[in-house]
Amino acid sequence: MELSITQPDDWHLHLRDGKLLEAVVSHCSDHFGRAIIMPNRKPPVTKTSEAMAYREAILKALPESSKFTPLMTIYLTDTTPHEIKLARESRVVFAVKLYPAGATTNSQHGVTNLFRKCLPVLEEMVQQNMPLLVHGEVTSLDVDVFDREKVFIDEVLDPLIQKFPRLKVVMEHITTKDAVKFVESCDDGFVAATVTPQHLALNRNSIFQGGL
Numbered sequence: 234m235e236l237s238i239t240q241p242d243d244w245h246l247h248l249r250d251g252k253l254l255e256a257v258v259s260h261c262s263d264h265f266g267r268a269i270i271m272p273n274r275k276p277p278v279t280k281t282s283e284a285m286a287y288r289e290a291i292l293k294a295l296p297e298s299s300k301f302t303p304l305m306t307i308y309l310t311d312t313t314p315h316e317i318k319l320a321r322e323s324r325v326v327f328a329v330k331l332y333p334a335g336a337t338t339n340s341q342h343g344v345t346n347l348f349r350k351c352l353p354v355l356e357e358m359v360q361q362n363m364p365l366l367v368h369g370e371v372t373s374l375d376v377d378v379f380d381r382e383k384v385f386i387d388e389v390l391d392p393l394i395q396k397f398p399r400l401k402v403v404m405e406h407i408t409t410k411d412a413v414k415f416v417e418s419c420d421d422g423f424v425a426a427t428v429t430p431q432h433l434a435l436n437r438n439s440i441f442q443g444g445l
């Protein structure tokens with residue numbers, strides 16, 4: 234099978250900021266037309282106003298002739314429903330990202346309990362047709378590191394979709410058959426996933442490289 238893409242988009246891009254942003258962004262814009270920009274900067278991009286300022290910094294760092302379009306996201310934390318309205322009105326914020334607290338880089342401001350803390354925001358996201366991008370792993374120490382995605386699906390994602398069947402959800406950088414099966418089992422048009430090569434290439438052996 235051959236797949237031709239006239240110009241690809243990047244659905245999961247970390248640009249960070251400062252010198253790193255300046256060094257990386259032109260490599261992205263050489264290849265991609267648009268990219269979903271991850272908000273886990275330090276400090277995280279939690280507000281629409283911050284996403285707009287971040288977007289300006291990205292545009293400024295681009296080569297002059299570039300037509301690259303950054304599609305901004307905001308980081309779910311103590312986000313209010315009003316912030317979701319602002320995000321929708323801005324026309325530059327396209328999604329909200331859920332990082333379970335402690336799961337990955339700069340996730341310390343992430344969500345500790347989605348169902349206890351975020352229901353009004355999630356309701357507003359359904360109203361505004363604002364997608365939720367999900368870093369899908371639990372962080373409990375009693376869950377095997379290779380089961381984190383599956384347990385997240387069982388304990389968080391499945392109940393979330395039962396509660397909000399019209400919420401658009403994207404599982405980011407999935408790495409398990411369980412995640413693929415889960416996406417396939419959901420209603421068409423509501424739950425999708427991205428796959429990133431680097432998350433697939435790092436396997437059990439990578440953890441032990443260089444010795445224990």
Ligand SMILES: NC(=O)N[C@@H](CC(=O)O)C(=O)O
Pocket residue numbers: 247273337338368
């Ligand atoms: N291991 C990673 O890929 N980490 C990402 C966060 C993420 O997208 O999960 C990062 O920001 O460094």
